[in-house]
Amino acid sequence: MSTESTRNPDAFVLISPHCPHCAQVLLGLEELVKEGALSRLEIVNIAADPGPAAERGVRSVPWTQIGPFVLEGSHSPAELRHWAERANDPNGMAWYIDEQLKTGKLPRVEAMIREDPSRLDAIPQLAGDPDTAMQTRVGIAALLESLEGSGMAKRLSKEFIKLTSHPDTRVRADACHFLALTEDKSGLASLEACLDDGDATVREIAAESIEHLRQFTAQRSKQPDQNS
Template structure:
């Protein structure tokens, strides 16, 4: 098996930032070790457009591969994100990180730039061990992406979730199917009106009302 290519890193920093030199030092060490392929450090006071282009006012701000990270990062934390680049579990771990740090809207922006990670988002929804804070974050993402092609791309996975033996997951599926605003969700939701669980039936009816413009 060929060795994975080392990811590139971008660091945004500013004068007076106490943590920026530490992160720069750690990244420089990783560059010397060959753990990252290229390191670019930008003083955002001199180049504010760079911070604007990535949508942040926070320093230090670090991007490793596709992962965008805020605040002070230890050498171990940087090594962890390097190890997770290019792996499906890395995308899931990054989404969990965003939700646990109350950055659900940042997850929306990140998913729009990385649409191939949508199956990992749905995988978190399916997992019975996913923490409640992550489930809440997924709900924020779904609401923000309501009716967009990106959320509609989850339709196949949501239909599978609608067949789960777990009533909670079926209820989730009923809600999120409605948020696709897709006509392809209407018949599956009508079928869920006969579900054994009353919560599933109620949510399916609400989603049908949404799809039918208020008329179930």
């Protein structure tokens, strides 16, 4: 295993001279660097260099990024340590997406997925956990809907197919819905099998998902003719 794959995360923080919370965040990050929990810290004073804030669409500080995780506003040293530790954890991205979706930060999640579609791989873990909050489940659906037409979610179809056989009813129902949003017609067989599910809600969502996926497939099949 390479050294780069196991190194602790870098951090980036935007501050300003008159920010009341920047000093606390900065001290917390510097302490993590001293301990080795962070490999490197880049600090930008937006009063002296507003460019990085403008590039990221940042309107208030402190604004912190630890590895792939963006943290807005004031965060305690313990919170900063929490995300530094999770940056290299296999479950870290799932935890982060869960927290963001539960707090209504879908645009941030969508932006980070479009930046790196492999981050979508955390979604089946959340979808397959019966304890995942309803807000997160609704957020996953909204995320996948926002990605329709991009082909990004197709990478998730195999995992969602597995979840259509999950023991939990809600997980199966959501898996049917999410599977239709992957744009992958290979999921049709699993959706058709769910038409015989013992739960009426699963059967209903499976039927709706089949119709959605068939309509999408039909639209895609017409595109070459329209361009010819």
